[in-house]
Amino acid sequence: MSKVTVVGAGNVGATCANVLAFNEVADEVVMLDVKEGVSEGKAMDMMQTAQLLGFDTTVVGCTNDYAQTANSDVVVITSGIPRKPGMTREELIGVNAGIVKSVAQNILKYSPNAIIVVISNPMDTMTYLSLKSLGLPKNRIIGMGGALDSSRFKYFLSQALGCNANEVEGMVIGGHGDTTMIPLARLATYKGIPVSKLLSADKLQEVVASTMVGGATLTKLLGTSAWYAPGAAGAYVVESIIHNQGKMVPCSVYLEGEYGESDLCIGVPVILGKNGIEKIVELELTAEEKELFAKSAAAVKKTNEALKEVGAL
Numbered sequence: 001m002s003k004v005t006v007v008g009a010g011n012v013g014a015t016c017a018n019v020l021a022f023n024e025v026a027d028e029v030v031m032l033d034v035k036e037g038v039s040e041g042k043a044m045d046m047m048q049t050a051q052l053l054g055f056d057t058t059v060v061g062c063t064n065d066y067a068q069t070a071n072s073d074v075v076v077i078t079s080g081i082p083r084k085p086g087m088t089r090e091e092l093i094g095v096n097a098g099i100v101k102s103v104a105q106n107i108l109k110y111s112p113n114a115i116i117v118v119i120s121n122p123m124d125t126m127t128y129l130s131l132k133s134l135g136l137p138k139n140r141i142i143g144m145g146g147a148l149d150s151s152r153f154k155y156f157l158s159q160a161l162g163c164n165a166n167e168v169e170g171m172v173i174g175g176h177g178d179t180t181m182i183p184l185a186r187l188a189t190y191k192g193i194p195v196s197k198l199l200s201a202d203k204l205q206e207v208v209a210s211t212m213v214g215g216a217t218l219t220k221l222l223g224t225s226a227w228y229a230p231g232a233a234g235a236y237v238v239e240s241i242i243h244n245q246g247k248m249v250p251c252s253v254y255l256e257g258e259y260g261e262s263d264l265c266i267g268v269p270v271i272l273g274k275n276g277i278e279k280i281v282e283l284e285l286t287a288e289e290k291e292l293f294a295k296s297a298a299a300v301k302k303t304n305e306a307l308k309e310v311g312a313l
């Protein structure tokens, strides 16, 4: 019996639960929210698609009842407020730090062995907060951002190349922020061909810039932040863990000297499996990429400092 809990049944959480159910990633998916009846309603709505879509996962909804989340293998935290147009993710820290910290503590009471996937923003800092306040081994606290950013990078690359996005490879490392993301254009390929051989330097730079503000662009269009790709990216990370897939996915993880950094959570490629982070992969970066990574880490650390100001750490 595999069980996944998704905390926060809003746009991202409900989408993530829906993808988990549709793809039969786990036997049971529990959604929990503080809004009375919303999780229950969305769970019932999803269960009424089971016969249409042909899945056997059971989706359960509950209002703030952590007992129902007991013995989850993986817990996804999406609770908290999203940004509005014109805001940065970092501005959400004041509200979201308190929510994420209390949710993480409640989760651990009922699922002491769970692997926790943090989605709430500012995600790298919320991942760091979860790790520091729960004191769990670093392999069990994983921030989701790189899976989404890499998917957006591949989308923008495929648009520029006029090709199928499934035939493009690319990775985004660094912080999950408008200015801290590092799309690794040098390593991106189309069917094994470096994209730098197929696109001009200017076009490639445009793709990198669009990727970095991918979330802000959607927030402007939607009036709130995106949810389809974020929910699917969360489910992708959960599936990699639950099904012990050994996939390499950029995730926000606690560094202790890797990439020349320590005491922060930031996006780097990791191997995901049944223990959560099975391994951190150290890429050989160029001097320029190293400099970008150091700048990104400094910015993430600065946001982490605000955790003390808001009394979360």
Ligand SMILES: NC(=O)c1ccc[n+]([C@@H]2O[C@H](COP(=O)([O-])OP(=O)(O)OC[C@H]3O[C@@H](n4cnc5c(N)ncnc54)[C@H](O)[C@@H]3O)[C@@H](O)[C@H]2O)c1
Pocket (backbone or CB within 6 Å): 007, 008, 009, 010, 011, 012, 013, 032, 033, 034, 035, 078, 079, 080, 081, 082, 083, 092, 096, 099, 103, 118, 119, 120, 121, 122, 123, 144, 145, 148, 176, 224, 225, 226, 227, 230
């Ligand atoms: N890491 C990423 O790549 C990524 C991508 C998209 C969104 N996000 C972030 O995810 C978060 C959720 O976004 P959304 O669009 O789903 O927002 P949303 O407002 O649609 O949903 C958030 C839900 O959290 C619930 N909630 C609030 N406090 C709670 C608590 N204490 N316990 C349980 N539930 C609680 C709310 O009732 C709401 O239903 C935001 O912080 C957003 O910035 C991150």
Ligand SMILES: O=C(O)C[C@H](O)C(=O)O
Pocket (backbone or CB within 6 Å): 082, 083, 089, 121, 148, 176, 214, 215, 216, 219, 225, 226, 230
């Ligand atoms: O952009 C946001 O605020 C939400 C999320 O981090 C995203 O990248 O879609």
